[in-house]
Amino acid sequence: MTAEAPPPPGPWRQALRGLLRNRAAMVAFAVLALITLSCALAPLYARDIARTDPFTSNVAGSILLGRHEVDIMQPNDNPLHLGLSPIGPTGHAAYLLGADSQGRDVAARLLYGGRNSLLIAACAAVLCLLLAAAAGIAAGFFGGLVDVILSRLMDIMWAVPVYLFAISLSIVTVSQGLKLGPFVVEADSLLIPIVIIALVYVPYAARPIRGRVLALRQAEFVTAARCLGVPRWRIVLFDILPNVTTTLVVLGPLLMALSLLAESALSFLSIGVQAPAASWGTIIQDGEGLIYTRPMVAIAPGLAIVLVVLALNILGDGLRDALDVRDSARRSS
Amino acid sequence: MMIALLRRLGQTVFVLFGISALVFLVFFATPGADPTARIAGRNASPQTMEKVRQEYGFDRPLPVQYATMMKKLFITQDLASYVDRGELVVPEIARAAPVTVSLVCGAAVIWVVLSIAMGTLAAALKGTWTDRSLMMLGLVGISMPVFWLGQVANLITQSRYHDTWLFSWVPGLGYVPLTENPWGWFKALVIPWIVLAVMFIGIYSRVLRADLVALSGEDFMRTARAKGLSPTRILLRHGLRTSMITFVSLFGLDFAQLVGGGALLTEVVFGLPGVGRLTYQALTNLDLPLIMATVMYSAVFVVLANAVVDVLYLFLDPRVRDAR
């Protein structure tokens, strides 16, 4: 092995090799890819397989199950058969997981909701990483006043429970959108939850990055670069940043998992994704009223969240092992 | 020592001031959140609006308004809600706090005990199937949205299996004060405790295991083995004791955030009238005095908890003791 590869593999390639050997991480990656793909194909599913429109109320409608025409709203199960409840899981292509209180296909909505949930989580994670990297590097490398200001700001953000913080911001923006100078964000835009979630988790991500940068700043190769008169921006760009990237990469999936959970919580409180758009959180909220009669409406999106977050966490663990971040963090502390 | 204490105090005051100012600005500067219209009611005449504005001091400059509100909140404690006229804010929080404290303390006991047991066991059996399954269980716990888990728990204990011997004791949703009926208090909170604890059991057991495994490579663990101590003693007296330093600092922060209102999703799902739910209601009503009061309450808790963690640090880590 050593004989056939004269130039030793770079750290990234080595990490990739380690990751590929990690069976759990590969399974998690496959699950993520599968879920993402099926969510991406949501319109196809709704049109060609379920043959429903998951965004219009269909309380009076009926569907064809096998050869029987069945009402979507069924008489209740209670002894007097008072009231109506939506149809439960059918076991057929149409309304596979049943209907929600407005008679919409839960399975199709699940796929559509997944698109929004995954999109928000991924974008929020990336945005959060960018912000945290900027803040962490600035605080860690430049120190002094910058560090003091940023650290105090983070202290303030720490002192409020994350979800409360996110909820406050959401309530303010959801009612009338966001106007930042020339930029106007509509109240029902997905950008709002993305920005809010990213912002809320910045202190969590910035802290390890700052620690890493502080350690790097003391490192001899940085001292050497300084002694050589390398300008500061060059040190940040070429000496600090590449060494922080491993931390960022490891944080990525974990932040995405956190973002997904936060998004679902906000949507559950109806201050995240706004109707008529769906996300896994909003579907759980739709299912709240039906929890005792048609539990599948709330259980299915919850399971989807659990599956994705679990996969992301496993992938994050795999990345950390492959990149050996914990080890270096321990040494630097 | 004195200087450190003063510094600490200064930081605390700064954090509290920062939060209150931030909240005040966000909710006052937000268009549409103008409290005058809310207080005066819909279709109020301009005269009424003007009267309300003067009565509540909304025509005065923002810093003055801020100072008045802070004075009313902390000194005279007669800050009243804008939405339910006359409802004093401070007693409202005082009523909600015991609910939250009951919920969080019970959950904390469960999660600390179980996570220490799980993390230590997994570290002791590192690499075995027990280890792997415990850690996977923890990961599943971390991955579940708490409000969803609460719903599923309700489904099981309130509906599906409520009629079996297993869950027939579970009372309906809601809170029973401890002073009124301790047994009822316990019964009402057991399921919420477990639901709230699940995520933290996952986090803490995984952190503890990772810490213990990392420690097992340390020189002093090798020394302990060379001394001829039993593996159990090495793991508990040397490994776990040292890990407690990380564990406690994590715990302090999480506990404070939960008591400060972070458990609101659990409170909402289980119908517990705690601080989190109160804050949430205040936010949805844009009831500025109540928002301010709950956020300050939460911040005070977090800051206090930080101080407590620092003191505990002194007990747990002799190195820190000398550093100050």
Added chain:
Amino acid sequence: MPAETIPMLPAPLLEVRDLCVSFPSRGRMIPIVEHVSFTLGERDILGLVGESGSGKSVTAMALMGLIDSPGVQITGSALFRGQELVGLAQKQLLRLRGSEIAMIFQDPMTAFTPVYTIGWQIDEQIRAHERLSRKQARARTVELLADMGVPDPARTADRYPHQLSGGLRQRAMIAMALSCNPSLLIADEPTTALDVTVQAQILDLIRSLRSTYGSSVLLITHDMGVVAETCDTTLVLYSGRVAETGPTDALFAHPGHPYTAALLASIPPLDGPRPHRLPAIAGAPPAPLERPAGCAFAPRCSYAHETCRDAPPPLVPLVPAGQAGQAGQAGQNTGAQSAANIQQQSAQFAACVLPAEGTLLLPRLLEADTAMSSPGGIILGLSDQGIQPMLSSAGEPPL
């Protein structure tokens, strides 16, 4: 000094035979220590020398039963007072560790648990092996600390590790190791992390242990100076194999293995003409998986020839140049003079083909003029590999 301390013929305290340790990696077993054998008598100090990666620490850890990485393979035998240590049940090992065999580690800064006082940790070891009350244990702890030259021992016992200097910590470490009167003390680079002045004090302390506590010491180090100062017997490890072993004086005077010779040559002389450049051994030791079939040192050895490359050369006895007249006889005498006999004569062994071939290395302690009269061919060979300055190091070499 060494010749006198060797007792009549007791069973040695520790007798290691053919100890091999291999670790699994990617489905292969990597041999870290190969066929190491040595004997340690009562009240003896044996130095285990080698560069990092030569397997000295692994050897010590294997003796203590402290290697527990999954899949590790330990074979051979290590008899401690007639009891087999290799494969001994953990339960019995627990009883031996700390009470019969104790260990001191390289870095006293990290070797104590940071959250307990020094005294607590020493008490803990005493109480783990003997039924003593807390008070009795503490009394012994304080006494031990005092014996180790720790000032104000009662108060030092109540201090935390980070509050003590490195030297004090190492003294406390030794006190802890000796707390149950072990008959064998394994010291793994006990002075490496210390200042030079403190190093000397700690070495003095270790040397005095044999008279005050009657312990034998297995001293692991990479520092030839430490060995020369402290050890009765020396064992040189190279790449997991024994290169040479023998009484320290003899080994330093007449290194029988080119590796030992080169190591010694790299010590700067204290007096005499200053060498232009200190000799160094070219190249690096092979990685465990890349060890050659023959002598592991062969690729870096100036004497290497065909016979070195087929199989690892066996340990052969070798007689100091002072007894050169008998050298030939001793070397060929296989039957009559048993190994024990040779051992009793404190003979020196080297894993090298040279002695058997009749080529003796340059004696080191000889005066410059006698050195000149040594076999000329060797001198030429030496100069190529930079071992040549050995010649210029006239007079007593620094130890």
